[in-house]
Amino acid sequence: MDAGFKAELIEWGVDWDEILDRFMGNEDLIAKFMFKFLNDQSMSDLTKYLAEKNVSEAFKAVHTLKGVSANLGLKGFLTPVCELTEILRAGSMYGYEEKYDKIKPKYDELIAILTKYNV
Template identity: 30%
Template sequence: MNLLDELRTLGVDVDDGLKRIMGNEKLYTKLLGSFVKMARTNEVRIEDGCTDYTEAIEKAHALKGTAGNLSLTPIYEGYTEILNLLRGGQPAEAKVVLERILPVQQEILRCIESSVQ
């Protein structure tokens, strides 16, 4: 199974992502590789007892936007929910969502990393 087919099985809307860049698979694959690097350097942390979530909001916003542009649907939806909760003053609930989405994100990142060098 190729990268794009594997991503489809993980809930990524590959066809929409390709449509956004006029069907250019090579560019899409390159952008996926860039997303991996970005996700690895923008790890979202929601610490118990913290009162300032500015950094978590900024990183979640960046990941949400890039995931949305690439149609990485599970990641996009997860960070959308996290942002809404953090902005609504519900960090404990946001942390639960983060803990739920991180394994999905890691699986998608591993899939991309195994195919993009």
């Protein structure tokens, strides 16, 4: 794994110790799964369904994002993802904007990092 890539992921908020343990110390495998995140549609689905005020589909999307984020150690936005999951799980949209507004810029930063190193 490229040292710059690793450093940027850690700076962004990846829990490196956790993910290194999860992937049994294999940094190439970590990189492989990080790059697969570029194809994950849960954030675009979340954005779409929130705009449509479709709580049940938005919940499915954010719940998927939560699971993927937890598995990849993406702590840089996991807290607001979890909080939004609980808002939507309750069938509400009250306060979702604040959580989404914390998630989206961090998501975009992560995508930029992944795109930069995905050669």
